[in-house]
Amino acid sequence: MAQVQGQILPTSQASNIVPEPVRDGIDLHINGEHYRHTGDPQMPLLWYLRDVLRLTGTKYAGEHGENGADLILLGDKPVSAITLPMSSLADKSVTTVEGLAANDGTLHPLQQAFIDEDAIGCGYCTPGWLISGVALLRRKPKPGDDDIDQLPNLCRCGCQTRVRHAIKRAAAGKAAQP
Ligand code: FES
Structure with a gap:
């Protein structure tokens, strides 16, 4: 038998009680x-x-x-x-x-390129494109169409072609550098 908050429990039930772990963050x-x-x-x-x-x-x-x-x-x-x-x-x-932007608010070159190439429709997919695009540019500074087409992002507004242009624009250094 075991006692929990004043209750006497059969041992079989008491063994199922697991103390909450201490969470220190x-x-x-x-x-x-x-x-x-x-x-x-x-x-x-x-x-x-x-x-x-x-x-x-x-x-x-x-x-x-x-x-x-x-x-x-x-x-x-x-x-x-x-x-x-x-x-x-x-x-x-x-x-x-x-x-992604600098502390003074200057946009990342890829963010600027998305604006310059009008690559934003409703905007829902845009943060994901920016993250995968920045990762691609760090990995491969001059990506080709195949590299861009392999990114896992989907755009239901049909912006893929303009996204491709934006990534290439940033790769070519046509947007302001951070
Ligand atoms: S801009 Fe609308 S889903 Fe891509």
């Missing part, structure tokens, strides 16, 4: 700022960004991040934010679309 960096998450360690990063930090640039992209609108940079790698539990981010560095 998960430290991570987002857009250069330090944060400590003390909530559910299984919370997907997407909801932490949108609902806790109110960084709403990163969008819901389906249950498994299918359309690429929820991409963030984990280091230099684009990753779907809904697939990342907070527990996987201890001491990691995350960049969201809000972190």
